[in-house]
Amino acid sequence: MEQTGLRAWGDSFGTGLAFPLAALAAALLVFLTTGITVGLVGTLVVALLPWALLAGQVRVGPWPVAALGVGVPALVTFWYDAPGAVFLAMLAVAWLAATGRSWAAETVAVVGTAAIPVALVAVDGEWREDYPAVVFFGTGTLFTWLIGRVLRRERRLVAALTEAQDRLDVAAAAAERRRIAHDVHDAIGHGLTVVLLNLVGARQVLDRDPAAAAEALDRAERVGRDSLRSVRAIVGLLRDPAESGGAQPPAPGAADIEALVRDAAEAGLPVRTELVGDLGSVDTYTGLAAFRIVQEAVSNVRHHAPGAEAVVRIVRRPDHLAVSVRNGAPPRTPAPPRTPGPPRTAGPAGRSGGTGLDGMRQRVDALGGTVSAGPDGDGWLVEASLPMRRTGVEVPG
Structure with a gap:
């Protein structure tokens, strides 16, 4: 005005x-x-x-x-x-x-x-x-x-x-589009990864263990529905609040990381968590950033190091939240012959057109934290330090 x-x-x-x-x-x-x-x-x-x-x-x-x-x-x-x-x-x-x-x-x-x-x-x-x-x-x-x-x-x-x-208005609109693109990438990418893991597991045990196959299909359905709800919440940000038709579901936070990793483990990914401190009191913005970082890192382990063991470690400090996701080397299996071509990116969240690592950095930079990703021995390590806030505001994620 x-x-x-x-x-x-x-x-x-x-x-x-x-x-x-x-x-x-x-x-x-x-x-x-x-x-x-x-x-x-x-x-x-x-x-x-x-x-x-x-x-x-x-x-x-x-x-x-x-x-x-x-x-x-x-x-x-x-x-x-x-x-x-x-x-x-x-x-x-x-x-x-x-x-x-x-x-x-x-x-x-x-x-x-x-x-x-x-x-x-x-x-x-x-x-x-x-x-x-x-x-x-x-x-x-x-x-x-x-x-x-x-x-x-x-x-x-x-x-x-x-x-x-x-x-500034144009730049803000572009930044908002990038943020929504990262959110959609995180929600859909991880959800599809878990769904595919469960579908592959169900197909492999369908003949000898129908009950296990049915359980895997149930998990795939649940994860797919959760991902769909997340996408709907993200798309709801583009609508006028008066047309939203009701309250948006709460954004995932630090307390939801354990369930996130459990879903991936049940789908066949060898991943476990190490949680230190009360994650339920982490503010919304920091918790959402931590959740998305873990979500992206776990999904990248599945894509870039299939079968590798991974450890998600979350430590609640008085002034910041320490997040790390480390995976080892994937198990050695005979590689099928393939047509020579450019080598695949060695680590997760490569820069070949993806939004994973860039999305992590943008989220952490917005909070004033730090993030790093790179080789660690025979595996890959993603580390982030997210400053804690005194109060949090619920935002859709």
Whole structure:
């Protein structure tokens, strides 16, 4: 709303309405201090013509304003003995200085307006008595020119601030799109990984152990439904709150990491957890970031080191949450012959077009923490330190 007000003052109000209203007030001052005649009325109508056009949102060049806004008031001053018409000329000076469309027209207007009282005194020949009027009107011309210059500077500042705000809006929208893309990647990527593990396990034991196969299919269905709910919650962020149709499900947190790892273990991934401290009191933002980091790291172990044992360690410190996910080397199996090609990324969350490691870093950077990922002996290690917050706000994840 404030930005809209700045736009209005800098564009339409400042040059399209305020100046014409001031010109009308100056013309009324002339009528109040001078005898009204048909000639005076007609001349002032001509002097008010550019201001009327501006009030009607018609573009007027600088030279018509200089000619009609200064020249005609000068004629009124001499022909009808109406010094108050100089205020109309001062107004033209202020407008030309504020718009800055023509330096030459601005200079002519300033010199012409300052010369009007000098010429009037020279014609009357009463310099000793009238020189204070020259000083007053000359000073007024200088002040109006300075005011126009200040207004011009403010208009440029408003334009620069508006442009900067527009760029910030675009950057914020892009960042929000990236964040939602990372959320969708985390939710769908891990969910599909666990679902596929359960489906593979069910297929392998379907003939000899139908009960185990049915249990694996049940887990796949449950994980798939959970992932679908997460995606719906993320997509719900793009909707208007009034159209959401109810409250969004709570975001996963640090306390949900154990269940996350248990689902992966039940699906056949050799992973275990080491939890130290009360994770239930971790604030929402930190807990969500920790959950997504573990979710992404565990999913990457399945993709990049299938069959490798992994350990998820979460330590609740007084001022931060330490998260680490380490996996060993995958079991050695005879590699089938394959067509030569570029080698696959050695570690999880590679940079080959993926969003895993980049998503982790963006989440941790937003909280002011640190994250690292790289080789660790014969395996891979992801470590993150997330600062704790005193209070948390529920956000959909």
